[in-house]
Amino acid sequence: MESQREGRSSTVALSDLQSFSFRQSPVLIVENFWSADERQYFRDAMNQAAWKSLSDLPKVREDFPDSGNWAKAEIGPAQGNRFLSRLQLPCIQEYMESFPNITGRHMGFSYYSYSAGDCLLTHDDTSQGEPVGGRLAPRRRIAVVAYFHEEWQSDWGGELIVYATRSAHTAEKPALSVTHCIEPRPGSLVMFTVPRFHRVCRVDQTAGQHRRLSIAGWFMTEHA
Numbered sequence: 001m002e003s004q005r006e007g008r009s010s011t012v013a014l015s016d017l018q019s020f021s022f023r024q025s026p027v028l029i030v031e032n033f034w035s036a037d038e039r040q041y042f043r044d045a046m047n048q049a050a051w052k053s054l055s056d057l058p059k060v061r062e063d064f065p066d067s068g069n070w071a072k073a074e075i076g077p078a079q080g081n082r083f084l085s086r087l088q089l090p091c092i093q094e095y096m097e098s099f100p101n102i103t104g105r106h107m108g109f110s111y112y113s114y115s116a117g118d119c120l121l122t123h124d125d126t127s128q129g130e131p132v133g134g135r136l137a138p139r140r141r142i143a144v145v146a147y148f149h150e151e152w153q154s155d156w157g158g159e160l161i162v163y164a165t166r167s168a169h170t171a172e173k174p175a176l177s178v179t180h181c182i183e184p185r186p187g188s189l190v191m192f193t194v195p196r197f198h199r200v201c202r203v204d205q206t207a208g209q210h211r212r213l214s215i216a217g218w219f220m221t222e223h224a
């Protein structure tokens with residue numbers, strides 16, 4: 001039994017979530033965070049959403065070459081509110097408010113759908129677009145990913161791999177070592193502090209028509 005538990009040391013029980021701290025432990029995994037009803041609710045909304053695939057999004061594709069053709073859609077206001085209402089957690093509030101001189105707080109979440117052949121190459125979530133109107137772009141502080149597909153099997157791939165940097169952060173391509181390999185289990189919630197290198201493994205052909213459905217985005221702070 002011990003060996004089965006080992007690689008899951010970052011998995012936090014729902015009952016321990018209230019006392020979790022990103023300062024102590026920068027990667028949070030909560031399994032079965034979203035109920036079957038919630039998963040169904042978000043999947044229904046995803047079915048109604050206006051999806052755009054990477055081939056329709058040339059600028060995103062520039063940032064993520066060789067990533068297949070995953071699709072993205074905007075989350076509606078009702079769904080955004082329902083999603084956020086479940087994320088009223090002290091660990092988020094505490095971490096966000098720990099940065100000095102915050103002049104604004106932002107968040108942004110979208111739907112994502114990965115089919116067989118799709119992946120997301122290694123990145124650290126720091127690319128944040130150009131400053132707008134002379135103001136600094138908000139800084140991404142906490143990345144959030146939640147999985148809403150009905151079923152996922154290990155053979156289907158699509159794991160979220162999280163890395164630590166082994167060399168000084170100045171190198172163009174720092175040497176990395178895997179700290180977490182997270183299966184996209186239905187109902188899991190994953191959060192981690194940014195910057196942090198990570199990638200989504202390619203979804204295998206064995207997934208057939210099954211899609212890896214997620215909501216992902218960031219909590220951000222703005223500074224003068």
Ligand SMILES: O=C(O)CCC(=O)C(=O)O
Nearest residue numbers: 120145160198200214216
């Ligand atoms: O889907 C995931 O597991 C992670 C997605 C991600 O890293 C991103 O959208 O920036």
Ligand SMILES: [Fe+2]
Nearest residue numbers: 123125143198
């Ligand atoms: Fe990311």
